[in-house]
Amino acid sequence: MPSKRILLIVGGGIAAYKACELIRLMARSGHEVTCVLTAGGAQFVTAMTLAALSGNRVHTSLWDAGEEAEIGHIQLSRAADLVVVCPASADLLAKMAAGICDDLATTLLLATDKRVLAVPAMNVRMWQHAATRRNVARLDGDGVIVMPPDEGPMACGEFGPGRLPEPAQILARIEELWASDHDAAREDRPLAGRHLLVTAGPTYERIDPVRYLANRSSGKQGFAIAAAAAAAGARVTLVAGPVGLTTPPGIERIDVESADEMARAVDGALPADCAVMVAAVADWRLAETSGRKLKKDDGPPPTLDLAENPDILADLAGRADRPRLVIGFAAETHDVLDHAIAKRARKNADWIVANDVSGDVMGGEVNAVHLVRAKGVESWPPMPKSEVARRLVDAIARELADG
Numbered sequence: 354m355p356s357k358r359i360l361l362i363v364g365g366g367i368a369a370y371k372a373c374e375l376i377r378l379m380a381r382s383g384h385e386v387t388c389v390l391t392a393g394g395a396q397f398v399t400a401m402t403l404a405a406l407s408g409n410r411v412h413t414s415l416w417d418a419g420e421e422a423e424i425g426h427i428q429l430s431r432a433a434d435l436v437v438v439c440p441a442s443a444d445l446l447a448k449m450a451a452g453i454c455d456d457l458a459t460t461l462l463l464a465t466d467k468r469v470l471a472v473p474a475m476n477v478r479m480w481q482h483a484a485t486r487r488n489v490a491r492l493d494g495d496g497v498i499v500m501p502p503d504e505g506p507m508a509c510g511e512f513g514p515g516r517l518p519e520p521a522q523i524l525a526r527i528e529e530l531w532a533s534d535h536d537a538a539r540e541d542r543p544l545a546g547r548h549l550l551v552t553a554g555p556t557y558e559r560i561d562p563v564r565y566l567a568n569r570s571s572g573k574q575g576f577a578i579a580a581a582a583a584a585a586g587a588r589v590t591l592v593a594g595p596v597g598l599t600t601p602p603g604i605e606r607i608d609v610e611s612a613d614e615m616a617r618a619v620d621g622a623l624p625a626d627c628a629v630m631v632a633a634v635a636d637w638r639l640a641e642t643s644g645r646k647l648k649k650d651d652g653p654p655p656t657l658d659l660a661e662n663p664d665i666l667a668d669l670a671g672r673a674d675r676p677r678l679v680i681g682f683a684a685e686t687h688d689v690l691d692h693a694i695a696k697r698a699r700k701n702a703d704w705i706v707a708n709d710v711s712g713d714v715m716g717g718e719v720n721a722v723h724l725v726r727a728k729g730v731e732s733w734p735p736m737p738k739s740e741v742a743r744r745l746v747d748a749i750a751r752e753l754a755d756g
């Protein structure tokens with residue numbers, strides 16, 4: 354468990370002495386503890402004890418001029434990962450439920466944007482009182498986590514629920530909270546730990562120093578896929594042809610011009626878990642380029658002799674160290690599905706995302722695609738390119754998780 358910063362509010366009650374043991378356990382687990390001691394808490398333990406155990410200064414007053422210069426009560430809760438109220442007296446629970454803030458503890462409880470765990474300890478009748486029941490229910494509704502007290506003999510001589518749970522149990526509950534956060538975060542980031550390689554945009558094939566052959570690819574779909582993959586937690590390398598797009602956050606972008614440069618950049622970006630080749634790579638380049646601008650008065654119009662470009666997708670899919678999942682795109686103006694199915698086999702790609710570019714897909718915001726896989730074809734309705742990207746990234750995450 355990575356170490357966390359805990360703001361511990363020690364309320365009034367005999368159970369405050371157990372907070373001392375809790376601080377010791379927290380510190381021993383590597384957590385950084387800062388204590389706030391209420392006036393009631395100070396009747397049972399001293400600020401000196403808490404400072405010695407936590408190794409940090411103890412805060413007691415809302416009216417500390419030095420701290421209020423930095424709006425101390427807000428600062429204190431901001432600097433924490435979790436606020437723990439232990440023991441939470443009936444009075445503290447009531448104030449928290451009502452939103453009363455008349456001292457440092459209650460003020461920062463109202464000001465915090467962090468999760469709050471309250472660990473009540475009180476006399477059994479106070480715990481069972483309708484007012485406390487109401488307050489606990491309200492706190493629960495407000496998102497405060499209230500740890501149920503233990504049952505047993507109490508300091509006041511009575512027996513029943515109201516005892517503070519053992520400090521080890523409280524720490525276990527805290528670590529359980531963080532473990533569930535961690536799982537939730539992993540669910541949001543299904544590509545965490547994966548490397549995705551995405552190509553996007555057109556390539557420019559040089560004719561002479563001022564002219565080139567190109568196509569109408571805008572790069573938008575590829576950039577959207579790179580952005581969605583990064584948002585899903587992947588490390589993303591985006592090899593981009595010449596496009597006028599800004600780099601989505603958290604992405605390593607390599608700018609290239611020609612298919613040859615793109616092929617080299619792809620090679621240099623390996624290994625990857627998945628490659629999504631969205632770039633509209635020019636099929637041909639000039640067999641010979643001119644070092645000087647071709648001039649009209651050099652004679653009759655020049656003949657452009659073309660040579661085939663490397664097929665980056667097919668080459669990548671054929672390598673022994675290929676990414677586990679190689680995805681190609683197929684932009685077609687007719688017989689979209691037939692071509693895509695044939696292309697998947699010919700290029701040895703795992704999936705082909707096929708789109709009909711007979712309309713205004715190129716440069717537009719909307720795309721309608723078919724996902725062609727060994728197990729069959731899924732046709733998606735028209736949707737924004739960002740949504741196509743999200744769905745494709747979800748499918749990639751599922752595939753990588755399964756394999």
Ligand code: C5P
Binds near residue numbers: 632
């Ligand atoms: O053969 P075609 O250009 O229709 O195939 C499109 C798919 O192949 C796209 O994924 C594109 O990025 C890739 N491709 C490539 N290298 C080429 C041509 C296309 O990687 N020279």
